[in-house]
Amino acid sequence: MKLRKNGGDNAAAADRGKHDIIGSLPLELVIHVVDYLDHIDIIRNQRVSRRWRSIFSSDVVLKAILARTLPALGLEPTDIATANPMTYIRWLYGLQSARPVRKVFLRWRGSSVKPKEILCDSRRLCYLMADNDTEVVMLELETGKRSIWTNGTNSHIRTIRLSGRYLFAISWDRVVTAWDIPTSRKLGEHKFPWLALHITVAKSIAVIRASYTPGPDSICVWDLHSDRVNEFGSFLSRMCLCHANADENVLVTFVIDWDVEPIEMQQTKWSLPDGKQLEQKQFRLPIRGYHVLETDVAGTMPGQYYTFGDKTTTQAFPEEIPHSTAHFSYDYAVDQLSLRWIDCIEPANDFIFVALCGFLTPYIAYRWAQQLRSIAIYNAATGSTTLHAYQLDIHEISTRNLLGARLPPPSRPNGEHIRGNSVLISFGDREVFGLASDDGMQLWFFNPDFVPDLPDAEPFLAVEESG
Template sequence: MAGRSNYDILSSLPLELVVQIVEYLDVTGIIRCQKVSKQWAAIFTTDTIIKRFLPRALELLGLDTTNVATADAKSYIRWLDGIQSSRPVRKVFLPMPGLLEMAGDILYHSRRLFYIMSWPKKIAMLDLETGEKSIWSGVAKKYLQGLALSDRWLITRTAKSTMVAWDVRTLEPVAKALFPAVPGKFTIAKDKVVIVHCYPLFHVSVWDLRSNHVHTFGSFSHLYLWHADADEDVLVAFEINWVTDPYPPRVQQTKWTLTGELLYRKQFRFPVGSRRMEWSSLRPHHDELVRTYGHKSVTQFYSEKDPNLTLHIIYDHSVGNLSLRWIDCVRPINQLTIWGRGGYFGPHIAFRWAHQLRGVAIYNAVTGTTTVHPYQLDSREVNTRKTLGAKLAPPRRPIKDVEFTFSAIRCFGDSEVWGLVTKDGLQLWFFNPEFVPDIPGGEPFLAMEESG
């Protein structure tokens, strides 16, 4: 009997059957199985199993990479596991005292970090790939706000409704436009900027940066999700009426050319499943309203009545499908908790600074769960410790709106790099095993003892 208790039935099964069994596991489960024993490590690192999980890992990372070699496939899976478990390949602290107070807006894309300084008015850039730091002064006289960033363009606002597009490689202004209303939310699709104006009604402007021409069209009542495809020259918009048409919500989908020609309009009931809630309590998050990853665009909503609930809505343009996923959290996360900006690791995993819980909340739409990871201070983050409390203890009561002035920590990043800006500097977490650069002035992370 003692011998039978150590019998490893998995090692005796045919590989074809093992592959069918592991179909029920997620990527984190695969990583855990590799650590059980040498026999299991050999099984769960075979080319057949690794390649089987590769498309799933790439999808969660928001990547469209194809023809990946087996050695690279293992790297992608390790990369994803690090994100889901908040274990980066490397952590670096970059001392930059006063950055949180000086930087009005912090934007990150394609390994470039831009911080828009409110006073003195200037734009600063840190290229994580080369380590190059650049500062441009005199870019505005009275007002400067960072709005959107892509691998090619930086969009800023220099007056109430005047926008300027900059080439991120030279930081030279290439286009300037004056809008009849204050711009609201933004997405960039190659050389087109989609601007959603929120007042008095939703309407859309598409700014062509090559021709510097603006097309304004539409009149929407509840525009919360859209997808722009510059190659197809189309914009797909979704009006979701949570309030007056409670269950299931009615959706109006319209498709336009990027010059404003209406191609079609249709209505349908949102496929929300059997779960019921008070739909009128839903609100979009305060940070960027829509993020696009290839042919997918995503947004999130929180519930004012249920602080344990977040809704993840995604549109897949390749198949024309709109879907919803429920994300639960065992600890309440409310509007004030996530006031500061966050970001997305990919189309299915988001993160935000949870001020009230003194940690980072990671929303996983695939598993339908939210995990709060307590913030770990670097030993040099002395001022941040004073702001958060020596032991990072969460407040005993909810924070009132009048008490909430600004977030002590701001987050940014993507699937490769996660950054946290504090009063003392910048924490950089590198998740991609193939991208772990040496940042000039960056120092190895040294944990403060009382922060765990």
């Protein structure tokens, strides 16, 4: 009897193990469960069994997942280029885990030094070489076509900006030159009394954020059609971010006061392009009970904002909070600014180069952590930072020598991450991330529907001991 009883218990346990709980749930409950699953869970669950694959590949479930996948990518339903929702699910999963669809290596042509700056936007890649900083090289990723854009004044270019169909070159003498890329036409050039830090374009209106040295921030707008420039005036405090909405001709600016707790934000709406103030309000944002002085954070805000449709975002690295990153995001559709904190268990914040950033989605940023020999992935959606070991391509001989076979242990004091020379320059947008060195650049493609075959690109071959 005892043996039969044990045998019965074992059989019951086996039956329970075979019972498919998910498979027995109504589809409405499955969709509710899906809301709690990450994108990697969705992909893995499709491999459990045929039944699970059928459930997690059904149109109803995939559409429910797609509804939260598109905003995480900074896309709208009108941006969908394929009918297959799994394209976007795999796309976001790849960005979250640093697993691109394809990696290639592109060597520099006739140069042995890495560029001063490199940008990627709208499937275009632009770079400014250190040994020839009067010309901007543009690579069309879809066609592999290269073009050269020469600064009209022949003065040395300090930095470049790329926004949609427009290319901007900012020279050391503060002259900003604008080109319309599809027509290859120079739209104009203007010399400003201050240095342009950030340029974003809403239709044909270029919004330029600048800074006096030393002094407050300034905002002006440049109508690229009429070639008229209108200055809004200066701000008493350092600006946090600004967002331009082309459909409603509105510019929204945020000025932050770190010296109070909670921090105080001043939000102002302006009319584009005449600069008339439409609305202003103040509100507070909590910062976990910390007290942060503006002098402790000003140097870690690079002055760059990243816009994805109705959302604009930026990040700050308070030096008094060494294992946290402040992630600001403004959503114009609901007129709301939010502050999320990204925790960093490992010391990545101490060893990154703040300005060298690939902001890939409204919530995901990749940064190069040199002394850790890794890519630091900042994910505001999960509030976490992960490190992805950098793998060298076999052609990256100079890079390998510069990094060294064995890096010394982290030893920089907190705050040194905003200075020094970086072996690699990171850049990218939601479809492609890149790392440029003296040898060339690695290009990582994440959109399964956009894996271009560049003429000069070579398949990525990792050095075995790297990573």
